Amino acid sequence: MIAAVLTGVALGTGMLLVVAWWEARRLTLARRLAPALAAPGEARAGTRTMTPLSSVERLLAPALRDGVRALERWGSSTVEIESRLRRAGRAGTAEQFRASQVVSGAVGLAAGLVASVLLGAARGSSPLVLLILTLACCAAGILVRDHSLSRAVRAREARLLAELPAAAELLALSVSAGEGALGALDRVSRVSEGPLSEEVRRALGRTRAGMPLAESVRTLGDSTEVEALRRFADAVATSVDRGTPLADVLRAQADDVRAAGRTALMEEGGRREILMMIPVIFLILPVTVLFAAFPGIVALNLDL
Structure with a gap:
């Protein structure tokens, strides 16, 4: 069972790489005219890598570009990402950030595939459930990268205010x-x-x-x-x-x-006080009542 699943995953991955390689080699009119119409600085910038793994990025460049275009269409706008990068104090462009999101999503997809194979082999889970799990891991990888940028923005702005x-x-x-x-x-x-x-x-x-x-x-x-x-x-x-x-x-x-700052600190203290009531009411108070009532319940049972 495991061998069949692994063979199917490897075959599908190989077919996707072959299709991406074929699409990358196919010359279109836009690709023919781009080197002649681009400025010298733009031509040099087009050869730059967007991730630290330059060799792997060049190998998977077609798939990476497709992922970047998909995130550009369905994700945050370029203006919003550049604004958040600037507020976080990070260098780079929106395209580089989307490329890192694609890499993070690929890592999540790989983790989801491994988890799906293990679950399918161990418990025989439904293929639909395993597919949903794999896609959820991929989406989680993309969202984690976006969330890390938002956290960096909030942390830097808190330091600015301090x-x-x-x-x-x-x-x-x-x-x-x-x-x-x-x-x-x-x-x-x-x-x-x-x-x-x-x-x-x-x-x-x-x-x-x-x-x-x-x-x-x-x-x-x-x-x-x-x-x-x-x-x-x-x-x-x-x-x-x-x-x-x-x-x-x-x-x-x-x-x-x-x-x-003092007002914000008082508001944060009020919110923390409310949050502290949750363990008191749902954990400490029931245990206290149980300890107080248990001897009486035992005594009643003995009398009966």
Whole structure:
């Protein structure tokens, strides 16, 4: 039974590889004209690999491209993925991320096939159930990769929010000492480490490249979904544009962020308190009642 299943899986995989190889070798009009119409930089970029395993990727390039196109059609949009990659602080493009999703889905598919073969050999499960299990493992591999990116975005934005009050206080001290807004931002980027200092360095790089400071700071706020950082960037940009006292604005922003952090901490504490009631009510309380009532029940049985 196991040999027959393994033979069928190997035969199906071989047929898929042959079809993918044939499709990759078939020349179309678009493929003939692409090298002549592409710019030199684009032609070189087309040969880059999207995964660390370059040899395996070149071997399975047709199937990988088909998977990337399928995810592009049915998954998240390119703009959304690029925005999440930027918010997570990760380099790379949306196509590279989709390629990693395809690889993760292939790993999940392989794990599902192994589990299906073992279950079919051991218990004789229904082929429909095994097929659903295999497809679920493949989908789980794709979704795990997407979930890891979402977790990275939330973790980085939490670090941004935690670093913002200290950075605002340092900016206020630098401005109060006589430095300008550009010099204060440069000092913060040099003496601090973390995602916020990285964003400040990018903003300074845009300013040195010719973008006005106020517009560069607003771009810093627009690159993330942290509302406190957006308000901070808008306040700094408005102060630079209108020439209002920057130190007072920065201190007020730091106080607002700390107050928002305390409020969020109280809300999280309330949610945790409710979650703590679940083991108390469904685990500890029934055991306590059982221990209290068991001697009486035993005594009644003895009397009877």
